[in-house]
Amino acid sequence: SQELEQSPQSLIVQEGKNLTINCTSSKTLYGLYWYKQKYGEGLIFLMMLQKGGEEKSHEKITAKLDEKKQQSSLHITASQPSHAGIYLCGLRGSNYGGATNKLIFGTGTLLAVQP
Amino acid sequence: SAVISQKPSRDICQRGTSLTIQCQVDSQVTMMFWYRQQPGQSLTLIATANQGSEATYESGFVIDKFPISRPNLTFSTLTVSNMSPEDSSIYLCSVEMGAEQYFGPGTRLTVT
Numbered sequence: 001s002q003e004l005e006q007s008p009q010s011l012i013v014q015e016g017k018n019l020t021i022n023c024t025s026s027k028t029l030y031g032l033y034w035y036k037q038k039y040g041e042g043l044i045f046l047m048m049l050q051k052g053g054e055e056k057s058h059e060k061i062t063a064k065l066d067e068k069k070q071q072s073s074l075h076i077t078a079s080q081p082s083h084a085g086i087y088l089c090g091l092r093g094s095n096y097g098g099a100t101n102k103l104i105f106g107t108g109t110l111l112a113v114q115p
Numbered sequence: 116s117a118v119i120s121q122k123p124s125r126d127i128c129q130r131g132t133s134l135t136i137q138c139q140v141d142s143q144v145t146m147m148f149w150y151r152q153q154p155g156q157s158l159t160l161i162a163t164a165n166q167g168s169e170a171t172y173e174s175g176f177v178i179d180k181f182p183i184s185r186p187n188l189t190f191s192t193l194t195v196s197n198m199s200p201e202d203s204s205i206y207l208c209s210v211e212m213g214a215e216q217y218f219g220p221g222t223r224l225t226v227t
Contacts, residue, residue, distance in 0.1 A: 033216065042207055042220035043158075045116070050214065088157065090216075101146055101211050102173075105157040 003027065004091055004106035012112045013079050021074045021109045023089030031092035032072045033103060034063050036085045043088065046074075076111075084113045117142055117210050119219035127225045128198055135194045136222045138208035143188035148209040149181070152221075158207065164191050198226045 005024045013019050023032070031050060035043040047056045052067025060077045076083055087109045093102030118141040128134050138147065149161040161181055162172045170183040184192045195202050205221045 031214070035218070040205065040221075040223055042119075042121075043218035045215060045217050048215055090158075093160075101148070101216070102160050102163070103148075103158075103209075103216060105159075108157055 003104055004089060006087075006089060006106040006109045008109060009107065010110040010112075012114060014114050015080060016078055019076050019079055019111070021076075021087050021111070023072045023074070023106050025070045025091060027070070027091075029065055029067060029070055029072065029091065032065055033090040034072070034074050035088045035090065037088060037108075038085045079111075079113045081113045081115055084111055086110050116215070117144065117212050117217045119208060119210060119217060121206075121208060121219040121222050123222060124220065125223040125225075127227060129227055130199055132198055133194055133196045134198065134224060135192050136206055136208075136224075138191045138193070138219055140189045140210050142212075144210040144212060145188070146211045147185065147191045148211070148216075149183065149191075149193045150207045150209060150218075152205040152207065154203065161193070161206075195224065198224075200226045202226050 003026050007022045033048045034046040037043050047063050049065040052065055055064045062075045065072045089106040090103040093104055120139045122137045147164045150158045151161050152158045160173050161176045162170045162183055164170045164183050164185040166185045166188050180196055182194045203226045205223050207221045208219045209216050
């Protein structure tokens with residue numbers, strides 16, 4: 001079974017629209033990372049959330065951590081074509097009894113933004 | 116943040132050969148990590164490389180297949196040995212700086 005589930009798996013939005021991507025864990029969340037990946041390329045670090053209730057924003061992207069729901073959400077406001085790519089959440093392995101600095105990744109969400 | 120470069124960016128190799136991937140960081144870091152991303156899949160950690168000690172491999176990965184070197188605090192190599200088509204993946208190195216982890220641009224490997 002997948003320890004980190006992302007939803008939706010894929011998303012197509014029109015430019016200017018808002019969208020939300022969710023990352024749900026089977027374990028408690030401590031140390032949740034969000035990355036963006038262009039197809040076939042490396043990962044771009046977006047932000048890291050340490051604990052429940054934390055919220056961070058960078059430009060038009062906001063991430064929140066809901067400890068009770070064991071879920072993190074990534075919200076993009078007024079989407080642009082430059083936001084297109086694969087969004088991955090990663091969780092510290094210590095949440096699953098593994099090494100702290102090992103990251104376990106979610107299934108990924110493919111975002112397309114139509115001009 | 117860290118600036119990470121990888122060489123080569125991509126390669127096409129024949130079955131049975133080996134490829135060494137280099138990872139260079141612009142600052143000294145204690146821990147470096149090697150991940151694999153198979154086609155259509157998410158990332159899986161191969162091993163953790165600390166300078167001055169043997170790499171620590173994850174379940175399912177062995178040193179004979181993926182030998183790693185870590186000669187100093189800014190550089191590491193991963194070798195994919197005796198390649199088969201199942202090794203076709205993107206290989207990414209990663210470093211930890213404080214609580215954040217940064218990734219290199221990846222090496223896209225195709226084995227024919």
